[in-house]
Amino acid sequence: MLYLVATPIGDVNEMSLQALDVLKKTEDLIVESTKESSRLLKHFGISCKKYHTLNEHTAPEDLPALVQLCHEKDVALLTDAGTPGFCDPGSELVRLCRKKNIAIRSILGPSSLMGILSLSGAYLREFYFRGFLPAETEARQRALKDLSAEKKPIILMDTPYRLKKTIADLIQFFPQRHTLLAINLSQPSEVHLEGLPQDIQKELVYKNIEKAEFILVIYEKR
Numbered sequence: 001m002l003y004l005v006a007t008p009i010g011d012v013n014e015m016s017l018q019a020l021d022v023l024k025k026t027e028d029l030i031v032e033s034t035k036e037s038s039r040l041l042k043h044f045g046i047s048c049k050k051y052h053t054l055n056e057h058t059a060p061e062d063l064p065a066l067v068q069l070c071h072e073k074d075v076a077l078l079t080d081a082g083t084p085g086f087c088d089p090g091s092e093l094v095r096l097c098r099k100k101n102i103a104i105r106s107i108l109g110p111s112s113l114m115g116i117l118s119l120s121g122a123y124l125r126e127f128y129f130r131g132f133l134p135a136e137t138e139a140r141q142r143a144l145k146d147l148s149a150e151k152k153p154i155i156l157m158d159t160p161y162r163l164k165k166t167i168a169d170l171i172q173f174f175p176q177r178h179t180l181l182a183i184n185l186s187q188p189s190e191v192h193l194e195g196l197p198q199d200i201q202k203e204l205v206y207k208n209i210e211k212a213e214f215i216l217v218i219y220e221k222r
Contacts, residue, residue, distance in 0.1 A: 002094070003076045004084045007081055008081060009112050010185055032079045032090075033053075037078050063092060115215070119182055122153070124217075133158060170197035170218070171198050174197060175198065179197055181194070182215055
């Protein structure tokens with residue numbers, strides 16, 4: 001069986017009791033980063049496990065061995081933060097396990113997506129989740145141009161060092177759209193900035209925030 005174990009996105013105490021039970025009983029862990037996962041387990045006093053790595057550097061030919069492992073044993077899949085398989089290379093492992101009829105169970109937990117939606121204060125019955133934009137400039141510009149025609153609320157996220165670039169992109173493509181930016185969710189340094197993109201840019205400069213974990217929603221304010 002493959003367990004999809006959600007891990008904290010900020011405060012380590014977000015870890016669910018169910019997730020801890022699964023990690024205590026599974027000997028094999030498939031992780032994004034051995035360093036991050038071992039630190040998490042050490043915090044909760046969970047003994048050393050057998051680590052197998054799955055991240056953006058994993059070659060396709062390495063996946064069958066991980067699938068076979070899930071067939072033979074109970075295995076937990078962890079990302080560095082949040083839910084495995086969501087904007088995460090683990091999704092391919094889930095697909096292959098399902099194709100082989102290997103049992104899969106989701107151990108739910110912290111979610112930046114649900115966090116930003118609840119913080120918006122808007123009754124969002126539907127939205128468009130775009131997630132990570134392309135890194136390459138030309139492809140990124142095309143994606144943003146297409147998104148600018150979308151009327152539904154839009155959820156974007158990116159790597160911490162692209163925070164300033166993402167806000168600059170919003171100024172160019174969504175100058176009159178209301179935006180809520182959530183930074184470092186569930187951490188002591190959590191910040192929410194709201195307004196037009198140009199207003200948020202000024203706040204980032206004022207607060208001297210150049211890079212941080214973030215997620216944002218673009219929507220029409222009531």
